[in-house]
Amino acid sequence: MYEVGEKYGLRIANVFHAGDGNLHPNILFDEAEPGQLEKVVAAGAEILRLCVDAGGTITGEHGVGMEKRDFMRWVFSEDDLDAQARIKIAFGAGDSFNPEKIFPASSGDATLSQPSGRSSGPGP
Secondary structure, three states, rough: OHHHHHHHEEEEEEEOOOOOOOEEEEEOOOOOOHOOOOHHHHHHHHHHHHHOOOOOOOOOOOOHHHHHHHHHOOOOHHHHHHHHHHHHHHHOOOOOOHHHHHOOOOOOOOHHHHHHHOOOOOOO
C-alpha cells in the first residue's frame, strides 16, 4: 500500500481492525492542489485491487457507496448483483434509499437498481 502512495506522491495512513483484517487507508492530500484528487482516486482504486487480489473484498462493515460501487464486479458476478437488486426491490426500496450508491453502472446507466423485466411497484 505504501508503494502505491509513493507511486502517486501521496501519504497514506492506515487504521485497521487487527482481529478481522479490515483496512481503512486514509489518503492524505490537498484538494486545492491541481491534480491531487485524480491521483487520490487512482491510488484508491489501486489499493482496492491489491485487496481483492490478496483474497479480500472492496468493503467491510461500512457498505459500498459511490466511491466503490463500480468495483463491485471485481468481487460479485452479474447474477450476484441481480440477486442483490431483487432483494432491494423486494423490500420496496426502489431508488428511495441511497440512489446510485449501491450498484455499479450497467452499460452506461447510472444504477442497476431495476433488474431487467422487473418494476419497483404497481403499474399499468
